[in-house]
Amino acid sequence: MKTGHRVTKIDPKQKRIEVLNLSQSEVQLIPYDKLIITTGARSRRLNIPGSDSKNIFTLKDLQDGVRIKNYIDEKRPKQVAILGGGFIALEMCEAFRLRNMETFVFCRRDLPAGNLESEISERILKELQVNGTHFLTHHEPIAFKVNSHGETISFETNKAEYPVDMVLMANGVIPNVEIAKEAGVELGKAGAIRTDKTQSTNLADIYTGGDCCEVFNLISQDWVYTPLGDIANKQGRVAGENAAGGEATFSGVVGSAAFKVFELEVAFTGLGTKTALKYGFNVDSQVIEAESKVGYMPGSKRMLIKLIFDRQSGRLLGAQMAGKEGVARRINALAVAVHQKMSVDEIARLDFAYAPPFSAPFDPILIAAEQAGKKIRNQKGGILK
Amino acid sequence: MKTGHRVTKIDPKQKRIEVLNLSQSEVQLIPYDKLIITTGARSRRLNIPGSDSKNIFTLKDLQDGVRIKNYIDEKRPKQVAILGGGFIALEMCEAFRLRNMETFVFCRRDLPAGNLESEISERILKELQVNGTHFLTHHEPIAFKVNSHGETISFETNKAEYPVDMVLMANGVIPNVEIAKEAGVELGKAGAIRTDKTQSTNLADIYTGGDCCEVFNLISQDWVYTPLGDIANKQGRVAGENAAGGEATFSGVVGSAAFKVFELEVAFTGLGTKTALKYGFNVDSQVIEAESKVGYMPGSKRMLIKLIFDRQSGRLLGAQMAGKEGVARRINALAVAVHQKMSVDEIARLDFAYAPPFSAPFDPILIAAEQAGKKIRNQKGGILK
Numbered sequence: 105m106k107t108g109h110r111v112t113k114i115d116p117k118q119k120r121i122e123v124l125n126l127s128q129s130e131v132q133l134i135p136y137d138k139l140i141i142t143t144g145a146r147s148r149r150l151n152i153p154g155s156d157s158k159n160i161f162t163l164k165d166l167q168d169g170v171r172i173k174n175y176i177d178e179k180r181p182k183q184v185a186i187l188g189g190g191f192i193a194l195e196m197c198e199a200f201r202l203r204n205m206e207t208f209v210f211c212r213r214d215l216p217a218g219n220l221e222s223e224i225s226e227r228i229l230k231e232l233q234v235n236g237t238h239f240l241t242h243h244e245p246i247a248f249k250v251n252s253h254g255e256t257i258s259f260e261t262n263k264a265e266y267p268v269d270m271v272l273m274a275n276g277v278i279p280n281v282e283i284a285k286e287a288g289v290e291l292g293k294a295g296a297i298r299t300d301k302t303q304s305t306n307l308a309d310i311y312t313g314g315d316c317c318e319v320f321n322l323i324s325q326d327w328v329y330t331p332l333g334d335i336a337n338k339q340g341r342v343a344g345e346n347a348a349g350g351e352a353t354f355s356g357v358v359g360s361a362a363f364k365v366f367e368l369e370v371a372f373t374g375l376g377t378k379t380a381l382k383y384g385f386n387v388d389s390q391v392i393e394a395e396s397k398v399g400y401m402p403g404s405k406r407m408l409i410k411l412i413f414d415r416q417s418g419r420l421l422g423a424q425m426a427g428k429e430g431v432a433r434r435i436n437a438l439a440v441a442v443h444q445k446m447s448v449d450e451i452a453r454l455d456f457a458y459a460p461p462f463s464a465p466f467d468p469i470l471i472a473a474e475q476a477g478k479k480i481r482n483q484k485g486g487i488l489k
Numbered sequence: 490m491k492t493g494h495r496v497t498k499i500d501p502k503q504k505r506i507e508v509l510n511l512s513q514s515e516v517q518l519i520p521y522d523k524l525i526i527t528t529g530a531r532s533r534r535l536n537i538p539g540s541d542s543k544n545i546f547t548l549k550d551l552q553d554g555v556r557i558k559n560y561i562d563e564k565r566p567k568q569v570a571i572l573g574g575g576f577i578a579l580e581m582c583e584a585f586r587l588r589n590m591e592t593f594v595f596c597r598r599d600l601p602a603g604n605l606e607s608e609i610s611e612r613i614l615k616e617l618q619v620n621g622t623h624f625l626t627h628h629e630p631i632a633f634k635v636n637s638h639g640e641t642i643s644f645e646t647n648k649a650e651y652p653v654d655m656v657l658m659a660n661g662v663i664p665n666v667e668i669a670k671e672a673g674v675e676l677g678k679a680g681a682i683r684t685d686k687t688q689s690t691n692l693a694d695i696y697t698g699g700d701c702c703e704v705f706n707l708i709s710q711d712w713v714y715t716p717l718g719d720i721a722n723k724q725g726r727v728a729g730e731n732a733a734g735g736e737a738t739f740s741g742v743v744g745s746a747a748f749k750v751f752e753l754e755v756a757f758t759g760l761g762t763k764t765a766l767k768y769g770f771n772v773d774s775q776v777i778e779a780e781s782k783v784g785y786m787p788g789s790k791r792m793l794i795k796l797i798f799d800r801q802s803g804r805l806l807g808a809q810m811a812g813k814e815g816v817a818r819r820i821n822a823l824a825v826a827v828h829q830k831m832s833v834d835e836i837a838r839l840d841f842a843y844a845p846p847f848s849a850p851f852d853p854i855l856i857a858a859e860q861a862g863k864k865i866r867n868q869k870g871g872i873l874k
Contacts (some may be wrong), residue, residue: 362844439820440826455741457821458718
C-alpha cells in the first residue's frame with residue numbers, strides 16, 4: 105500500500121498507470137497486469153454562494169468525522185444546519201443533539217428518508233421531533249452568508265434566513281469515476297462504473313468494486329447505484345479474487361439496509377412501492393403494528409412493518425420496518441424471503457424461533473405476512489383458505 | 490367455553506363426548522359434528538419414593554408458576570434442586586438465583602441442553618457457572634427423603650444425598666392422549682396423536698392440534714413430537730378452520746426455537762448433527778465466533794455460530810447460536826434458509842441489512858456460511874471459487 109500517491113491517469117493500451125507522488129510532485133509510470141478500480145465516492149457539495157466556508161462539513165470518511173468532532177470541541181457551535189434528509193443526515197442528528205446543539209434539518213421533501221414508504225418516514229419524523237430536532241420541509245438552499253473569518257453565519261433558503269454556527273451537507277455521494285471514464289471505462293446510466301457479475305469492466309484486465317461502480321438488483325433485475333459498505337466489501341473480494349485468476353461472481357443485492365435515528369431502528373429490504381411500480385410490478389402493500397416481544401415482557405415495543413408484494417402472486421417484493429426494539433435484526437429473515445422470491449403465504453407459514461424475551465408466538469413478520477395474504481384473497485373475492 | 494368440566498370419553502361412532510361436571514359429579518353426553526382434540530401435554534413426573542412431597546413442583550402452565558411463586562414467598566426455601574437439563578430447567582435457574590436460592594441442577598448427561606451441539610451446551614454450562622448455579626452431571630435420582638409435614642428435605646442420587654428445601658422436576662412433557670387413544674384415535678411412533686397436514690386424525694370429523702399431537706419436520710421429512718407454543722398456535726388455527734369447513738394446511742416446521750439462560754441467548758433451527766446423521770444425511774459442520782456488531786460499537790458481544798450442512802451439496806440442514814446479544818432474532822434468517830434448502834454458498838452471498846449498531850459489514854451468519862463453503866471446497870481438494 106502506497107500512501108501519499110494519487111493515480112492521475114490509466115492507460116489501458118500500454119497497461120500502466122500514471123501516479124503522482126504528492127510529497128515530491130513527481131509523476132511515475134507503473135505497469136500492471138490486472139487493475140482494480142476502487143476509487144469510491146465523494147460527498148456531493150451544493151454549489152451555492154458561501155458553500156466553501158470553513159464551517160461547512162461533509163461526512164464520508166473517518167477524516168471527515170475527526171474534522172467535525174474537532175470543530176465542535178474547539179468552537180462549541182450552538183446551532184447546526186443539516187442539509188438533506190437521508191441516512192447520514194438522520195444519524196448525525198443524534199450526534200449533534202448529544203452535544204446539546206440546536207439542530208435544524210433542511211429538506212427539499214415532505215418527510216425524512218424520502219426514499220422509504222411514507223408510514224416509515226412519518227415514524228422517523230416523530231422520533232426527530234421527540235428528540236428536539238427541527239425538521240424544515242420544502243426548503244431550497246440559496247446561499248450562505250460568510251463573515252470576515254470565512255465562516256458561515258447564516259443559511260438563506262427560498263423561505264427565510266437562519267443563523268447557523270456550523271453546517272453539515274448531507275446530500276448524498278457521487279462516484280469517483282473521472283479517471284476511469286477518461287481511460288475509456290464505460291459508465292452505467294446512474295453515472296457509476298458499469299460492471300458485471302465478475303466485477304469486470306468493459307476494458308480487458310480492469311476490474312472494479314465498491315462505491316465507484318454499479319451493483320445488480322436481483323428484484324428489479326436492473327443495474328443500480330447503491331453505495332453501501334457491505335456491498336463494497338463483497339464486490340472487493342470478488343474483484344480481487346478474479347484479478348488473481350479466480351472465477352468468483354457477485355450475484356447482486358436485494359437492497360437491504362438499516363440505520364438508527366435516536367432510539368428508532370429503521371430497516372428495509374427489497375423494493376419500495378414507488379420503485380416496484382416503476383419496474384412494472386402489480387404492487388400492493390400491507391402495514392401492521394405489532395409488539396417486538398410478548399407484551400408482558402419488560403422492554404417490549406410496538407413496531408411498524410410494511411410489506412410490499414405482488415397483488416396477484418403474493419410474491420414479496422420488499423419490506424420496511426421501524427421500531428425501538430428488535431427491528432434491524434428482524435429484517436434479514438425478510439431479506440432471505442425476498443431473495444428466494446417467497447410469497448406472503450409462504451412467509452406466514454415459516455417456522456421462527458419463539459421465546460417470550462424475543463418475540464410473540466406469532467412474530468410480527470408472520471402477522472404481517474398473514475394479513476397481506478388475507479388482503480390478497482379478499483380482493484380476489486375468494487374465501488379464506 | 491365450559492370450565493369445571495372434564496371430557497371423560499369420546500364416542501366416535503355416536504359422535505358424542507362424555508363430559509363430567511366436576512362440581513356436581515354429573516356425567517353429560519354432548520353430541521358433535523366436528524371434534525378438535527387439543528388436550529395438550531403434562532409434565533413428566535419421576536416415579537421414585539417421596540416424589541409426591543408437597544414441595545416438589547413441575548412447571549407447565551400458569552397455575553404451576555403461581556404455585557411455585559407462592560411457595561417461595563411463604564416458605565423462603567434456601568436450596569432448590571432442579572431435575573433435568575432442558576429449556577425449562579435452564580430458564581428457571583435464573584428465576585431461582587434472582588431469589589438468592591442455592592440452585593443445583595441434576596442432569597443425567599454431561600452437559601445442559603443435551604439435544605444441542607456440544608459447543609453450544611458448553612457455552613450454556615459456562616453461563617450457569619458464572620451465575621453461581623451448580624450443575625451436577627451423571628446423577629440418577631433414587632429417592633426423596635420426606636419429613637413429617639410431607640415435605641422433601643433431601644434428594645438422594647446414585648452418587649450422594651443433598652439437602653433440599655424445594656424441588657423442580659423439569660423432565661419434559663407427555664402428550665395427553667389417553668382419552669383419544671381409548672376412542673381409537675391413532676398415535677404416532679413418539680406416542681402423540683398421529684395427524685396430517687390438515688390436522689385430521691384417522692377418525693372422521695376429529696381434528697387435533699398442539700402439544701397432544703405430532704408435527705411434520707420439513708428437513709427430516711418425518712413426523713416428530715415437538716411440543717412448542719408457536720407450533721400449537723398454528724396447528725390450532727388450521728384445525729379450527731378445517732373443522733369449520735375450510736381447507737387450511739399446516740405444512741410443518743423446520744425446528745426453530747430460542748431460550749434465554751441468564752444473559753445468554755440460545756437459538757437454533759433445523760437439525761443438529763446427531764439427528765441429521767440419524768436421518769442419513771452426509772453431515773459436516775462449521776463453528777465460528779464473531780462479534781454481534783461492529784467491534785467499536787458499545788455493547789458488541791462475541792457469539793458462537795455452528796452450521797450443520799450436507800458435505801456434498803452444502804445444503805444447510807441446521808444452525809445453532811449462542812451469545813449475549815443479537816442471537817435470538819438472528820436465527821430466523823437461517824430458519825428461512827433451511828426452509829428454502831439453501832446451500833451455505835448461497836447464504837454467504839445474501840444481502841443483509843448492515844449498520845454498525847446492529848452488525849458488522851459481514852454479518853456473523855455470512856462469515857459462518859463463507860467458512861463452511863471454504864471447508865467443503867478444501868475437503869474436495871478444489872481451489873477456492
